[in-house]
Amino acid sequence: MDSIGVLGLGRMGLPVALRFVAAGYPVCVFDPDTNRVRFAESHGAVAVAGEYEVASRSDILVTVLPGPPELRSAMLGPGQAVTGLEAGACWIDLTSNDPRVATEVAAAVTAVGALSLGAPMAGGPADAAAGTLRFYIGGSEDALARAAPVLEALGDPSNRVETGADIASGYVTKLLANTLWFGQVAAVTEALLLGQALRLDLETLRGALETSAGGSHFMTHHLDALLRGDYMESFGIDRIVEELDTVTDLAAATETPAGVTGMVATLHREASDRFGPVDGELLVAKLLEQRAGQLLRAKLPRPITGGGTSAPQYESGQPES
Structure with missing residues (x-):
C-alpha cells in the first residue's frame, strides 16, 4: 500500500488526512498549526518536521492548501517539497489553485521523475469526512491511474469530472x-x-x-x-x-x-x-x-428612513455588519 503525505491540515486538509488514515494508508502530515497536527496524530497520522520531510516519506504527496501562494511556497519556495519527491512518486493537488501556478509546479515535479495530477475539490468539510467529494481532474492517464485508489478514499469514481490531460484543465x-x-x-x-x-x-x-x-x-x-x-x-x-x-x-x-x-x-x-x-x-x-437598506428574510421589512448616501439604518435587532 502506498504511503501518503498530506501538506495542509486546514478545514479540508484535516478531514482528508483522516479519511486516508481510516482507509488504512500510512499517513504523514505537516501543517504550521501544531494543534491540528496533534489532532491528526491522535487519530493515527505521523507528524513530520516540514514540507520536504513529508514529500521524502511519501509515495503519494497530497497538497490541500489555502491557495496558490501557499502551494507555491510549500512546493517550490522555502518548503522545497518538490526536491523531496522520489522518482516514480505522484503529487496530487487538491488545492483551489491558479492553473498557472499548478503548471509551474508540475514542470518541477516532472523534472524529478514524478507524476502530477490536479484534482481541485467540490464540496465542504462534511463531504471530505464522509468521502463524498467531487473532483475536477486534469492530468495524464498514468497520473490518474496512480492516483485513483487514493482518490477513492475521498469520493466515488462516478463523481469525478475528467477535464483533460493538461493539469491546468481541472483548475480552470x-x-x-x-x-x-x-x-x-x-x-x-x-x-x-x-x-x-x-x-x-x-x-x-x-x-x-x-x-x-x-x-x-x-x-x-x-x-x-x-x-x-x-x-x-x-x-x-x-x-x-x-x-x-x-x-x-x-x-x-x-x-x-x-x-x-x-x-x-x-x-x-x-x-x-x-x-x-x-x-x-x-x-x-x-x-x-x-x-x-433591507434584509432578505422571507417577509417584507418596514421601510427604513434616513436616506441619502449614509449607511443603512437597520431595524432593532438586525445586524449592521
Whole structure:
C-alpha cells in the first residue's frame, strides 16, 4: 500500500488526512498549526518536521492548501517539497489553485521523475469526512491511474469530472464553475431585493424564479441559507476575490471578453473591503442588502428612513455588519 503525505491540515486538509488514515494508508502530515497536527496524530497520522520531510516519506504527496501562494511556497519556495519527491512518486493537488501556478509546479515535479495530477475539490468539510467529494481532474492517464485508489478514499469514481490531460484543465473548470456560482449569488440577491422593494411577497417570488428559465442550483439548494441570515461561513471572501481575479487575469491574457465577470469580481472585492478577510460565501449578498437598506428574510421589512448616501439604518435587532 502506498504511503501518503498530506501538506495542509486546514478545514479540508484535516478531514482528508483522516479519511486516508481510516482507509488504512500510512499517513504523514505537516501543517504550521501544531494543534491540528496533534489532532491528526491522535487519530493515527505521523507528524513530520516540514514540507520536504513529508514529500521524502511519501509515495503519494497530497497538497490541500489555502491557495496558490501557499502551494507555491510549500512546493517550490522555502518548503522545497518538490526536491523531496522520489522518482516514480505522484503529487496530487487538491488545492483551489491558479492553473498557472499548478503548471509551474508540475514542470518541477516532472523534472524529478514524478507524476502530477490536479484534482481541485467540490464540496465542504462534511463531504471530505464522509468521502463524498467531487473532483475536477486534469492530468495524464498514468497520473490518474496512480492516483485513483487514493482518490477513492475521498469520493466515488462516478463523481469525478475528467477535464483533460493538461493539469491546468481541472483548475480552470472549477474556477469557471465557481465564477458562475459567485455571479448567481449577486444576481439572485439583486432580483429578490428589487422584488421585495416593489412589495412582492418574497416566498412567492422565490418560488416563481426558482422554477423559471432563470432558476439555478444556488436558488434550489442554497438560497434558504441567505433567507435564514446564514452567509455560509465556509469559504473566505478574500479567497473568492482571489479566484475571480485569477479568472479575469486569464480572460485578459487570452483576450476573451469578461465584462460580467469583472463586475462580479468588483462586487466581491467591495464586500471584502467592507467586511474584511473573513469567511462568508454569501457576503456579497450581505453587502447588497446593506446598500438596499433591507434584509432578505422571507417577509417584507418596514421601510427604513434616513436616506441619502449614509449607511443603512437597520431595524432593532438586525445586524449592521
